[in-house]
Amino acid sequence: MPEKIIDINSIRHIFSDGYIGIKDISLSIHKGEFIILAGKNGSGKSTLLRHLNGLLLPDSGTILVNGHDVSKHLVQTRKTIGMVFQDADTQIVGDTVFDEVAFGLENLKIKRDKINEKVTQVLEDLNLSHLRQRNPSTLSGGEKRKLAIAGILVMDPQVIAFDEPFSNLDYPGTLQVLSTIIDLNQSGHTIIIATHDVEPIICEATRIIIMENGQIKKDGTPDTLIMHLESFGVREPCSSKFGLGLVPWPT
Amino acid sequence: MADLTPFTYRQGQSLLHIIDVRCKFFIICIVSMSMLSAHFFPCFLYFLILLFFFKKADFNIFATFKSIKYFMFLLVFVFIARALTEKGDIIFSFYGISVTKQGLSGGFLVSFKFFLVMVTGLLFSSTTKPSSVKSAVQWFLKPIPFVPEKRVAVMISLSLGFMPVILKQAGQISDAQKARCGDLEKNPVKKIIRLVLPLLKKTFLSADSLVLAMESRCYSDDRTDSEFTPSGKEIYFLAAGFIISLTLVCL
Numbered sequence: 002m003p004e005k006i007i008d009i010n011s012i013r014h015i016f017s018d019g020y021i022g023i024k025d026i027s028l029s030i031h032k033g034e035f036i037i038l039a040g041k042n043g044s045g046k047s048t049l050l051r052h053l054n055g056l057l058l059p060d061s062g063t064i065l066v067n068g069h070d071v072s073k074h075l076v077q078t079r080k081t082i083g084m085v086f087q088d089a090d091t092q093i094v095g096d097t098v099f100d101e102v103a104f105g106l107e108n109l110k111i112k113r114d115k116i117n118e119k120v121t122q123v124l125e126d127l128n129l130s131h132l133r134q135r136n137p138s139t140l141s142g143g144e145k146r147k148l149a150i151a152g153i154l155v156m157d158p159q160v161i162a163f164d165e166p167f168s169n170l171d172y173p174g175t176l177q178v179l180s181t182i183i184d185l186n187q188s189g190h191t192i193i194i195a196t197h198d199v200e201p202i203i204c205e206a207t208r209i210i211i212m213e214n215g216q217i218k219k220d221g222t223p224d225t226l227i228m229h230l231e232s233f234g235v236r237e238p239c240s241s242k243f244g245l246g247l248v249p250w251p252t
Numbered sequence: 253m254a255d256l257t258p259f260t261y262r263q264g265q266s267l268l269h270i271i272d273v274r275c276k277f278f279i280i281c282i283v284s285m286s287m288l289s290a291h292f293f294p295c296f297l298y299f300l301i302l303l304f305f306f307k308k309a310d311f312n313i314f315a316t317f318k319s320i321k322y323f324m325f326l327l328v329f330v331f332i333a334r335a336l337t338e339k340g341d342i343i344f345s346f347y348g349i350s351v352t353k354q355g356l357s358g359g360f361l362v363s364f365k366f367f368l369v370m371v372t373g374l375l376f377s378s379t380t381k382p383s384s385v386k387s388a389v390q391w392f393l394k395p396i397p398f399v400p401e402k403r404v405a406v407m408i409s410l411s412l413g414f415m416p417v418i419l420k421q422a423g424q425i426s427d428a429q430k431a432r433c434g435d436l437e438k439n440p441v442k443k444i445i446r447l448v449l450p451l452l453k454k455t456f457l458s459a460d461s462l463v464l465a466m467e468s469r470c471y472s473d474d475r476t477d478s479e480f481t482p483s484g485k486e487i488y489f490l491a492a493g494f495i496i497s498l499t500l501v502c503l
Contacts, residue, residue, distance in 0.1 A: 092465030
């Protein structure tokens with residue numbers, strides 16, 4: 002069994018208006034896993050993701066990342082677990098592609114030479130080098146999402162959490178992002194994707210966690226849970242509906 | 253993709269692009285102040301210099317002026333207000349309101365100066381990355397005690413960087429209202445309220461998302477400082493700036 006990287010013990014989060022975001026969730030995530038957090042809107046997927054990165058802290062229970070309590074080691078946690086948000090437009094801070102990728106390293110007070118070196122490397126790895134001086138607002142949806150991933154990747158995270166990574170993307174954009182995510186997993190990153198559309202990634206996933214009303218309802222491998230998806234408001238992939246099983250998307 | 257506003261940074265290698273941002277800032281300050289007491293002829297000479305830089309930066313002059321046409325209305329308003337209120341040799345009068353020779357020439361000069369300041373700012377912002385503006389603000393504020401220069405600089409840079417996103421959102425709201433015949437409403441106050449309220453809501457939500465995205469990448473005030481990259485031509489620019497200022501004041 003690979004090494005455990007995230008350990009969640011009975012966490013509960015109640016928002017200020019009294020709404021219970023997540024209830025008594027316990028979960029372990031191991032290195033190299035590819036996990037889909039599936040569920041309909043409002044099921045608690047994004048809330049759970051934000052707990053992993055320390056953007057929300059649980060009202061009760063604990064989250065350990067590499068054995069350290071998230072609430073006491075926020076910076077370390079955020080270096081270990083990178084998060085790519087749903088709306089790429091509102092998470093872009095830099096005014097060129099290069100500056101955007103450099104943002105995280107500047108926050109960590111890394112020396113300028115090292116920043117330049119690492120950013121150049123990541124842009125090359127993600128085939129974004131030709132856009133390095135472009136204004137991010139002029140990029141296509143797929144390029145923006147890849148830029149958001151580059152901004153995380155440059156901080157050398159072990160885990161990358163995606164919140165609805167394919168929303169608002171056209172088909173080529175979806176394939177572009179999908180291929181990047183698969184490459185990241187193959188290079189050893191642990192991937193967690195919160196989505197209500199499992200079709201593009203279900204073949205790549207090693208595990209599906211289905212959530213409803215802030216609770217984990219099912220946790221297992223894609224082939225064992227695929228038939229249960231629709232009972233929790235998540236569309237079953239077409240290939241499965243037509244009796245073809247799980248067919249991977251072209252990347 | 254978001255539309256670029258005339259104030260958005262566009263990449264390039266023109267003189268204005270490569271000159272150190274602190275030098276540009278300083279020249280803008282002295283030239284703008286010198287313009288307060290300038291007459292028409294030196295202002296016209298300065299206008300020719302601005303046109304030269306427009307050409308050098310490879311910007312489309314007519315398209316840029318067209319995109320600031322609403323600002324021209326403001327200038328016309330300033331001109332009319334000045335023409336109707338300044339005392340002097342009466343050219344003609346109606347209903348007790350007199351249009352004077354001094355009013356017309358004074359109104360034209362004030363409007364022209366506003367126009368020049370606007371075009372100077374436009375050239376500055378379209379050839380300077382918001383991150384460089386941030387660095388320059390930080391550099392100028394550093395010696396001033398009790399001013400959190402890093403925080404002020406980040407706020408300025410984010411405001412500049414977020415302009416395209418806010419304008420894009422305003423466009424989307426306006427289109428959504430037009431699609432439901434919102435343009436049939438003739439009352440300008442109601443029209444503005446209908447646009448501003450949802451826009452404010454969207455802007456605050458976007459700001460929330462931005463805060464989360466920045467936090468997730470370990471944002472803090474204590475970060476790697478940006479580096480300045482002087483081109484070596486700053487001394488000539490400073491000299492030219494002083495000569496232009498003197499010309500504006502003395503001629």
